[in-house]
Amino acid sequence: MRGLLVHEWIEAVGGAERVVDAFAEAYPAADLFGLWNDAPERYAGRRVVESAIARSPLRGRKALAVPFLPALWSHGLRQVGQYDWALVSSHLFAHQARVSGVDPARQYTYVHTPARYLWNPELDARGATVLARAAAPALRAVDRRRARGLRHVAANSRFVQRRIRDSWGVDARVINPPVGVERLTAVDDWSTVLDGHERAELESLPQGFVLGASRFVPYKRLDVVIAAGRASGRPVVLAGDGPDDLRLRTIAADSGVHVTFVRAPSDAYLAALLQRAAVYVFPPVEDFGIMPVEAMALGTPVVVNAEGGACDSVQDGTSGTVLHDLEDATLAEAVERAARLDPAACRRRAAVFSTARFQREVAEWTGIPIGGRAA
Incomplete structure (x- = not known):
């Protein structure tokens, strides 16, 4: 039986793309469909179909394309081919896809989030524009x-x-995404695989630092990481890059905290930073949160926001601590309590989020055996 994997659009990096990677690995005979494919090498050797938008000026222009997407998802897959089952990865409108030949009972939809700028604009600045507010209802x-x-x-x-229940009135089961902990745990000491410059910079960092690592944008709340360092009396390392860089540097300069900025670290250098940190602080409200699991896989406890999906992975008092407010006393207590946790317990918790576990749960949910075809 023919299967189709559906995703909003295919990019070179992204947490949602990791899910599609795991789908593609589990079902090697399935074709793929996306609005456009900006990473043609990602699924080399298999059929990847783009939508009509990919051949228009709207390609890659997500905000401008939004008004056209509901109609496209409802009708645009008719020319893709006939399929017996479909596995859909959705974080915007892909869940609206109607695949030719696929009975609704054989279409399975994995939701990263209902569209935030429609349903939770307070979490996504794109929903605050005049055009977005007008179109949203x-x-x-x-x-x-x-x-x-x-x-x-x-x-x-x-x-x-x-x-999903609040936005759509639909019940969903929970399948936590794959994090790829296997890749991280394959290297005992990530500092040994760094180039000379990276290793020298790593060794120059102060001991016992608090780490924040993400794209430098306001909603990632890296200012809270600086506040956690100030409250706990620990130095801070911020790793990443982005438009919030200057604001964060200003906050750091005014904080009285020793803050080191590591711009755009390589994957290996980021792993070494996670491994070397005393605590990884992750304050944003995220749908799930892959970075906390990566930190735990490397033996580093985490501090996460009580609101958001990171509480699915972090066990308070075992692999990290959970913040219910951002007051200095709360931050200090959370950091110090996390720093005392057992690295081995962190690694055991992270192992739950392997790719193999994810693929097994997806196969149980869909009834489509891994590596095989639907019965």
Whole structure:
């Protein structure tokens, strides 16, 4: 039986792309469909179909394309081919896909989040524009109506499960995403694989530092990482890059905290930083949160926000601590309590989020055996 893997659009990096990678590995005979494919080498050797938008000026222009997407997802897959089952990865409108020949009972939808700038604009600045606010009521009505026709829905966290229920009125099961802990644990000491410059910079960092690592954008709340360092009396390392760089440097200069910025570290250098940190602090409200699991896989305890999907992975008092507010006393206590936790317990917790576990749960949910075809 022929299967189709569906994703919003295919990019070179991204947490949602890791999910599609795991789908593609589990079902090597399945074709793929995305609005456009900006990483043609990612699934080399297999059929990847793009939508009509990929051949228009709207290619890659996500905000401008939004008004056209509901109609495209409803009708644009008719020319892709005939399939017997479909596995859909959705973080915007892909869950609205109607695949030719696929009975709704054989379409399985994995939801990273309902569209944040429609349903939770307070978490996504794109929803605050005049155009977005004007279009949102009609788009929400269509989104809810089509989502209620789905038979099989899985959410990537309990947090997203609740948002699906609140937004669409649909019940979903939870299947936490794959994190790729196997790659991280394959190297005992990541500092040994760094180049000379990276290793020298790593060795120059102060002992016992608190780490924040992400793209430098306001919603990642890296200012809270600086506050956690100030409250706990620990130095801070911020790793990443992005438009919030100057603001963060200003906050750091005014904080009285020893803050080191590591711009755009390589994957190996980021792993070494996670491994060397005393604590990884992750304050944003995320749908799931891959970085906390990566930190735990390397034996580093984490501090996470009580709101959001990171609470699915972090066990308070075992592999990290959970913040219920951002007051200095709370931050200090959370950092110091986390720093005393057992690295081995962190690694054991992270092992739960392997790719193999994810693929096994997806196969149980869909009834499509790994490496095989639907019965």
